[in-house]
Amino acid sequence: MPATIPNRTARRAFLALQGLCEAPHRGQSKEDLSEAIRRLGFVQIDSINTVARAHHQILFSRNATYREHRLKALVEKDRALFEHWTHDASIIPSELYCYWKHRFAREERRLQERYEAWQGSPFLHECDGILERIARDGPVMARDFGGTKPSTGWWDWHPSKTALEYLWRTGKLAIARREGFQKVYDLAERVIPADCHGAEVEHHEFVDWACRSALERLGFATRGEIAGFWDLLKPAEVEAWIAENESGLETVMIECADGSKPRAALRFRDSPELLDNPPEPPDRVRVLSPFDPVLRDRKRAERLFGFSYRIEIFVPEERRVYGYYVFPVLRGDRMVGRIDMKADRNRDVLAVRRFWPEKGTRMSKAFLADLDAELDRIRRFSGVAGIEHAGDWLGAG
Numbered sequence: 001m002p003a004t005i006p007n008r009t010a011r012r013a014f015l016a017l018q019g020l021c022e023a024p025h026r027g028q029s030k031e032d033l034s035e036a037i038r039r040l041g042f043v044q045i046d047s048i049n050t051v052a053r054a055h056h057q058i059l060f061s062r063n064a065t066y067r068e069h070r071l072k073a074l075v076e077k078d079r080a081l082f083e084h085w086t087h088d089a090s091i092i093p094s095e096l097y098c099y100w101k102h103r104f105a106r107e108e109r110r111l112q113e114r115y116e117a118w119q120g121s122p123f124l125h126e127c128d129g130i131l132e133r134i135a136r137d138g139p140v141m142a143r144d145f146g147g148t149k150p151s152t153g154w155w156d157w158h159p160s161k162t163a164l165e166y167l168w169r170t171g172k173l174a175i176a177r178r179e180g181f182q183k184v185y186d187l188a189e190r191v192i193p194a195d196c197h198g199a200e201v202e203h204h205e206f207v208d209w210a211c212r213s214a215l216e217r218l219g220f221a222t223r224g225e226i227a228g229f230w231d232l233l234k235p236a237e238v239e240a241w242i243a244e245n246e247s248g249l250e251t252v253m254i255e256c257a258d259g260s261k262p263r264a265a266l267r268f269r270d271s272p273e274l275l276d277n278p279p280e281p282p283d284r285v286r287v288l289s290p291f292d293p294v295l296r297d298r299k300r301a302e303r304l305f306g307f308s309y310r311i312e313i314f315v316p317e318e319r320r321v322y323g324y325y326v327f328p329v330l331r332g333d334r335m336v337g338r339i340d341m342k343a344d345r346n347r348d349v350l351a352v353r354r355f356w357p358e359k360g361t362r363m364s365k366a367f368l369a370d371l372d373a374e375l376d377r378i379r380r381f382s383g384v385a386g387i388e389h390a391g392d393w394l395g396a397g
Helices: 007-017 030-041 052-061 068-076 095-117 122-137 158-170 194-198 203-218 223-230 235-244 298-305 365-382
Strands: 004-006 082-083 089-093 171-180 181-188 249-254 263-268 283-289 325-332 336-342 349-357 388-390
Touching: 004 007, 007 298, 030 052, 030 068, 030 249, 052 181, 052 283, 068 082, 068 089, 068 235, 068 263, 082 095, 082 158, 089 095, 095 194, 095 203, 122 158, 122 181, 158 181, 171 223, 181 349, 194 249, 203 223, 203 365, 223 235, 223 263, 223 388, 263 283, 283 365, 298 325, 298 336, 336 365, 365 388
Parallel strands: 004 249, 349 388
Antiparallel strands: 082 089, 171 181, 249 263, 283 325, 325 336, 336 349
C-alpha cells in the first residue's frame, strides 16, 4: 500500500527544493546565483514591472542579497544562461541548450506550417533575408526593420517581427541582450557558448533527462506535472518513461491542504531524506512574484497550500475579486494572504493598497511587524524612498 505523505511534510519538501528553506540573508556571489537558477531549472520572465519584473522578484524572494547586475552579467557577458521558452519565456542554464534543440525541431514544424497556411511562402524569404543581414551587420531589434502596426498577438506582428520570433523560437537566433526589455537578436552560434551550442543528445536521452530532472525538482509529481514542468514533452513520452523506469519509482499519496482525498503522485524510490524529513523554512514573511515557481502550477499549489490564486490582469475591472496585480504572501510553510501594491516611481513610494489575509491568519502585532519588515525590504529592492499605506489597507473582507 502506498505511503501517505502528510501535507505539511509535502509543503516543506517542495519549498526546500524551490530554495525557500535557506537563510534569506546569506551572502550571494554571481556563482551562487547561477547555481540557484540551476537548482530551480529556470526562472520565468515577465515584462510587467509593478514592483519589480518577475525574474528579479523570484530570485530576490529567495535571497535578499540578490542584485540585478549579477543576473545581467550571467546572461549577457558570461553566457551561462540563455533565454527561451518553457511554459513561458524563461531564463535557462546554457548547459541545457542541447535539450532545447528537440523543442526547436518541433516548433519549426508547427510554426512553419501554421504561418505558411496564413501568409504563404514569402515568410521563408523574409527569414532568409533577416539571417543574412544579422550575419553581415550584427545584432538587431524588431524596430530596426520598421513596422508600427499595433499588435494583438504573435500572428499580428509585422512580418519582420514575426520572422525574428520564428527564428528565435526555432533556434536560429538567440537573445543577445535586452534594451529597455526589448529583445536584441543575434545568430545563436554567436550567443550560446560553443560547447553548449554544438552538443547533441538523442531523443531517448532527451526524454529521460526531461522527466528525471522535472521529478527531481518537484520531489513528487503526477504524470501531468512531470510533463508540464519544462513543457517539453508529450504525455505519451512521459508514460513511456514511467513504464521503462518503473523499478526506480514509487507511488505515494500526498495529503491535500483542504483535507480532501489524498492525491497519488510518483517519486524516486531512492529519494533523499529531504522528502521524508524536510527542513523547516524560515519563519518570516515573503512577498512572492505571481510567477513564482512555487505557484506556477495553480492546481498543485491549491492542493499543497490550500491557496487559490489567479492573476486578474486580463479580468475586466468590475469582475476582479482582488486587483490587477496582486502578490501572494508566504510565511514559513503557509500562504498567509495576498497584497495589492505598486512601486510608484513618480512619487517615490511603495503604494500599499490592500492586504487580504487567508483564513486562519492571525493579524497579531508580531505578524503585522513581520509584514511591515518585508514591505520595507521590497521598498528598498524596488528603489523607492518610502511606503504609503492606503487608509483601509487592512480592511476586512
